[in-house]
Amino acid sequence: EQEAEVEEEEDEEMDDGSEVEEQSSGEDEEEDEDEEEEKDEDSDPYLNHISYNISPQMLESVSANPAVTNKSTIAFGRLGQLMVEIPKDRSKEAKGATLLDDDEKYAPEGTVPKALNPEKLDVKKLFLKEKIQRNLEEPVFNKLQAECFSVLNNYQDLYFPGRNLDNGSDLQMVYCLHALNHILKSTSKILHHNLKLAEAKGKKKKKVATVLEYRDQGLVRPKVLIVVPFRSAAMKIVDTIQRLFTGDDPKLVTNYKRFQSEYGGETLAFPKVNPKPEDYERTFAGNTDDNFRIGISFSKSSMKLYTKYYNSDLILASPL
Numbered sequence: 345e346q347e348a349e350v351e352e353e354e355d356e357e358m359d360d361g362s363e364v365e366e367q368s369s370g371e372d373e374e375e376d377e378d379e380e381e382e383k384d385e386d387s388d389p390y391l392n393h394i395s396y397n398i399s400p401q402m403l404e405s406v407s408a409n410p411a412v413t414n415k416s417t418i419a420f421g422r423l424g425q426l427m428v429e430i431p432k433d434r435s436k437e438a439k440g441a442t443l444l445d446d447d448e449k450y451a452p453e454g455t456v457p458k459a460l461n462p463e464k465l466d467v468k469k470l471f472l473k474e475k476i477q478r479n480l481e482e483p484v485f486n487k488l489q490a491e492c493f494s495v496l497n498n499y500q501d502l503y504f505p506g507r508n509l510d511n512g513s514d515l516q517m518v519y520c521l522h523a524l525n526h527i528l529k530s531t532s533k534i535l536h537h538n539l540k541l542a543e544a545k546g547k548k549k550k551k552v553a554t555v556l557e558y559r560d561q562g563l564v565r566p567k568v569l570i571v572v573p574f575r576s577a578a579m580k581i582v583d584t585i586q587r588l589f590t591g592d593d594p595k596l597v598t599n600y601k602r603f604q605s606e607y608g609g610e611t612l613a614f615p616k617v618n619p620k621p622e623d624y625e626r627t628f629a630g631n632t633d634d635n636f637r638i639g640i641s642f643s644k645s646s647m648k649l650y651t652k653y654y655n656s657d658l659i660l661a662s663p664l
Contacts, residue, residue: 388471390529393499394559396451401434421459422488423504430454457498460490470497473528476521479591489518496522509626513580520584523568527642527657530567534560565641568658576630578638578660579607582649585640585658589647599649603638607631637661 398406405412413429420426433453460470462485467477470493485493488511495502496518507515537558572578582603590596597603610631614620639656641648653659 389497389499390471390526396449399433399450402431405434406431416456418456421491423491428456454500457495457500460494462487462490472525475528476525476588479588486514489514492518509623516581517584520581521588524585524588527567531642531657564654566656566659570660571663573634573662574631575607575633575636578636581660586647596645597647597649603649634662635664
């Protein structure tokens with residue numbers, strides 16, 4: 345098994361070839377879309393989540409043991425009674441944000457989520473990347489999906505123990521949608537900032553020191569980790585993300601044939617005499633190997649499987 349993992353990592357290094365070229369080709373379009381997003385800066389949950397530091401008072405609240413929170417319980421449709429805990433900002437003002445050194449705002453205090461109505465849903469108001477919007481099928485959500493997305497899209501943690509074999513695929517679609525949207529927004533923002541940094545460096549502007557304060561200039565690329573038990577579950581996730589990203593064109597997914605061969609098939613042979621319960625057979629249908637990990641990266645128009653982990657946007661792995 346150790347030798348196999350070494351070979352797999354070597355393949356990942358070989359497969360990670362033209363990523364930079366693919367991304368750079370879309371910089372102009374990404375920049376235009378990024379400028380459109382900046383207009384929604386005050387309302388886009390993604391920008392509110394990544395753009396600001398939390399205040400010292402908020403840090404005290406979340407660091408305390410137990411954390412200082414505003415607690416409430418609300419009826420939330422299919423999710424049932426939703427127990428909400430929002431970190432309390434002891435210094436909050438009427439507008440919910442204060443200035444830091446006159447040029448940076450503190451993160452506003454969180455808000456209680458409001459459930460989306462799937463029957464009156466305006467996709468354009470969900471702050472989804474246009475590429476994803478084009479690939480969504482109607483109806484976008486059922487009631488459970490709309491409620492879960494209301495929380496996730498607001499960048500709030502959600503613990504939902506009511507997942508079962510009947511609603512599992514519905515929940516999977518929601519978190520795949522949220523993860524992909526986060527990745528594409530992050531990638532777009534990074535490309536936009538890289539371009540600004542390059543321009544500033546080339547022109548030797550005096551404001552370079554300020555521009556260098558971008559919060560996305562880190563040393564590693566991964567943005568999302570999804571942990572699932574079996575390869576069969578990983579395959580369903582990749583297929584869901586592929587449909588959201590490329591629509592009906594799987595050709596835009598690099599190394600997909602290899603992925604199908606390694607993550608598909610191998611369904612267990614269930615006994616016909618004294619058969620297993622239905623939930624058992626549904627749980628263990630497909631490839632039940634529980635020792636895997638795979639890196640996935642996204643460029644402007646393509647999705648690449650088996651990328652090196654530090655160069656991946658998404659890491660999909662088993663607990664093992």
